[in-house]
Amino acid sequence: MKILVPVKRVIDYNVKVRVKADGTGVDLANVKMSMNPFDEIAVEEAMRLKEGGKATEVVAVSCGVTACQETLRTAMAIGADRSILVESDVELQPLAVAKLLAAVAKKEAPQLIILGKQAIDDDSNQTGQMLAALLGWSQATFASKVVIGEGKATVTREIDGGLETLEITLPAIVTTDLRLNEPRYATLPNIMKAKKKPLEVVKPADLGVDVAPRLSTVSVAEPPKRSAGIRVADVAALVDKLKNEAKVIA
């Protein structure tokens, strides 16, 4: 079984983002970029399935600018066998990414595609579900446990009230939640090895996909600032403030 893992290059989760003064977006100049944390979990899960004898090949895919090659090298350093960059300078929105991934999936014919549940930049939480719809596949989003069986997968999902376990037919889409696994660190020898692994570059036009954005960004603004409040000296002062100033408790 082949597994496809889409990985996205995003602003590193430790970076404090700043909105550009002209309100056109977020300042990405000279900030550290990394693999979306949920996608590291996805690559790790694919590797565990391969190491456990359930998968034979893991292929990483990224859609975006040339620099996404770094993200793909990271995926291959974790263990992916090869990778594909769908190169584009256009702003790729989730529907476009899903269409590109669907085109790649039709060529590669994987049995399983593992994506992150959301990317920490745009927080859309859409791509996996859209890809499942376009391929007509089953889906199990927000996964915290994945077990592969004969022609099916049993997936435990994090839902609002707790957990649920679904049995889905393969081929399928799984999206990762935080507690699916703890990703390994890429070792130096593996980082060196990753440099030699195959990385294929294709263009959206090669895949016959129209990636024109459907949403336009009118403006990007700072969220309303919360002014820091006050320090209270002790419990008595706190209770007094909550009762008499904020009036949030009786």
Next chain:
Amino acid sequence: MSLLVIAEHDNASLKAATLNAVAAAAKIGGDIHVLVAGSGCGAVAEQAAKVAGVAKVRVADAAHYGDQTAENLAALIVANAAGYSHILAPATSIGKNTLPRVAALLDVAQISEIISVVDADTFVRPIYAGNAMATVKSADAVKVITVRTTGFDAVAATGGNAAVEPLSAGSDLGQAKLVSRELTKSARPELGAAKIIVSGGRGMGSGENYHKVLEPLADKLGAAMGASRAAVDAGFVPNDYQVGQTGKIVAPQLYIAIGISGAIQHLAGMKDSKVIVAINKDPDAPIFQVADYGLVADLFTTVPELVAAL
């Protein structure tokens, strides 16, 4: 213009999150229809018909909608999408699971987790864990939208008198089968609906401490209980307690953060609370930058004192 709101329910009762999605639909304006898809969900349809501002309730009642699996639900919504300018659902785990599938089948973008409506095509949504607010405009004929419930005040659950109309069910696609559900049982209010939330972080030290120290406080205040990711990852509490960018987004009247440092990802889930209290022994913890009232103290002595003082 007509809008379709997807009802959130458990086949027995309509969930409050639906009322926030109806409120967002009302801001856009037009005839609001509510789709109830479930199994044995007649009571839900009756409740939906009473919701203020709803013009019509459409009910698809069939066994294969009972578990709200995305494949069947999305197919049903798409089959009944004709004539709607907007399709909305609350950004709950069911809404987030299903609507992108609907959008892709309709070949339109989804606008995720809107917090306000500018006009029928233009919406505000948080990006980068709420550190930036993007105003986005859709060029698609149909707008598929998930609604962040904290962004819209719920409409009244009663006062309406909508017509209820049955829909014919689609076929069962048979792609996903529910094996089991383990729902956290609690007599406390739901995190999303609570007026007061008591939330604990890694500073609690253990699951035993979390319960021993925080439960009496939550009991006194009639509060829901939440947690940071660190507390969930450490196994103090189940996953559905997590507040934050990748957990639940909450905006109660009062949020009490105890032994939580205030990482960006945690703040993303609670910084719209009306009043924030932080109890932390580290005076430099970032949580104090958003707290209305900060108390620098050891939680193990302070929380019992607070319980006694209330």
